[in-house]
Amino acid sequence: MTSKIGFIGLGIMGRPMALNLKKAGHALWVHGRRAATMAPLVEAGATSCASPKEVAQNADIVFICVSDTPDVEQVILGENGLVHGVRPGSAVVDMSTISPTATRTFAAALKARGADMLDAPVSGGEVGAINATLSIMVGGGPAAFARARPYFEAMGKNIVHVGDHGAGQVAKACNQVVVAVTIEAVSEALTFARRNGVDPAKVREALMGGFAGSKILEVHGKRMLDRDFRPGFKARLHQKDLKIVIDAAHQLGLAMPGAALVAQHLNALMGSGDGELDSAAIVKVIERMSGAEK
Numbered sequence: 352m353t354s355k356i357g358f359i360g361l362g363i364m365g366r367p368m369a370l371n372l373k374k375a376g377h378a379l380w381v382h383g384r385r386a387a388t389m390a391p392l393v394e395a396g397a398t399s400c401a402s403p404k405e406v407a408q409n410a411d412i413v414f415i416c417v418s419d420t421p422d423v424e425q426v427i428l429g430e431n432g433l434v435h436g437v438r439p440g441s442a443v444v445d446m447s448t449i450s451p452t453a454t455r456t457f458a459a460a461l462k463a464r465g466a467d468m469l470d471a472p473v474s475g476g477e478v479g480a481i482n483a484t485l486s487i488m489v490g491g492g493p494a495a496f497a498r499a500r501p502y503f504e505a506m507g508k509n510i511v512h513v514g515d516h517g518a519g520q521v522a523k524a525c526n527q528v529v530v531a532v533t534i535e536a537v538s539e540a541l542t543f544a545r546r547n548g549v550d551p552a553k554v555r556e557a558l559m560g561g562f563a564g565s566k567i568l569e570v571h572g573k574r575m576l577d578r579d580f581r582p583g584f585k586a587r588l589h590q591k592d593l594k595i596v597i598d599a600a601h602q603l604g605l606a607m608p609g610a611a612l613v614a615q616h617l618n619a620l621m622g623s624g625d626g627e628l629d630s631a632a633i634v635k636v637i638e639r640m641s642g643a644e645k
C-alpha cells in the first residue's frame with residue numbers, strides 16, 4: 352500500500368533512510384534546510400517542501416532525522432514547525448538521537464494536536480542506513496508502534512519497542528555509552544601495541560576472534576589503522592550524545608565515570624578542531640597525550 356510519508360533532515364543518515372522509504376514505494380514529501388540536501392530525494396521522485404509545516408500538511412506519518420535536541424524542537428515546535436500543520440490522527444516519528452526528557456515534552460505538544468509521537472533513534476551508522484539494516488529502538492504507545500512498524504522494516508532489521516515515550520532515547524543513550532567506552536579501549540590498546548613495537552594491525556587481527564572482538568574493534572579499529580577519519584559518525588555528534596547521558600546521570604545522582612572520561616576526550620577533539628571527523632579520531636587524543644602522534 353502506498354502511504355503519504357514525510358521526511359525531515361537529509362544528512363548522512365536521513366538521506367539513505369528516506370531513499371529506502373521511497374524505494375519501498377511510498378509517496379514522499381521532504382524538507383531540508385538547504386536545497387542541496389533535498390536534491391537526491393527530488394531526483395528519486397520526492398516532493399520538496401519549504402517547511403516542516405508543509406510536510407505535515409501533506410503526509411500522514413512524518414519521520415525526523417536531524418542533529419540535536421534544539422533542532423528537533425525547531426522542527427516540531429518552531430514558527431513553521433510540524434505542530435502547525437499536523438492533522439489529528441497523524442503520527443510523527445523522531446529518529447534523531449536527543450534528550451529523553453525533551454522527547455516527552457514534544458510528545459505531549461503533538462498529543463495536544465491529536466498526533467501520536469514515537470522516539471525511534473537508530474544504531475548501525477551510514478552503512479546500516481544505506482543497507483536498511485539499522486537497529487531501531489522505539490519509545491511510545493503500542494498502537495503508534497504497530498502503525499510505524501512496516502516503515503521501520505524498510506529502514507532497519509532489529510526493531511525493538513523498548514517502552515513508553517523517551518524509552519527509545521534512553522536505550523540509544525545506553526548504546527552510545529557502550530560504543531564510546533569501547534572506542535576509547537580500542538584506541539588505547541592499538542596505541543599500546545604500537546608503542547611496544549608490535550604491529551597494531553596484527554594485534555587487532557589476533558583480538559578479533561576472542562572475547563575482545565567487537566564491531567567497534569572491527570570497524571573503528573580499522574579506521575584507526577588506516578587513519579581514515581572521514582565520518583561515519585561525527586565526533587561532535589558523539590560529544591552531543593554523551594552530554595545527554597551525563598546530564599541525565601547528573602539529575603539521577605548516578606556515577607558514570609567511563610562515559611565522563613570519554614566525554615572529556617571528545618571535548619578535546621572539538622577543541623582541536625576535529626569535531627567533524629569520525630569519532631574513531633579519539634585515538635588521536637590518546638596519541639597526543641603521550642607524544643605518540645602518527
Ligand code: NAP
Pocket residue numbers: 359360361362363364365382383384385388416417418419422423425426446447448449473474475476477583584585588
Ligand atoms: P548530519 O549528517 O549532520 O545530518 C543532520 C541533518 O539534519 C543535516 O542535513 C542538517 O541540515 C539537518 N538539520 C539540522 N537541524 C535542522 C533543522 N532545524 N531543520 C531542518 N534540517 C535540520 O548528521 P547524521 O549523521 O545524519 O545524524 C542525524 C541524527 O542521527 C543525529 O541525531 C545523530 O546523532 C543520529 N545518528 C547518526 C549516526 C551516524 O552514524 N551518522 C548513527 C546513529 C544515529 P544541514 O545539512 O543544513 O546542516
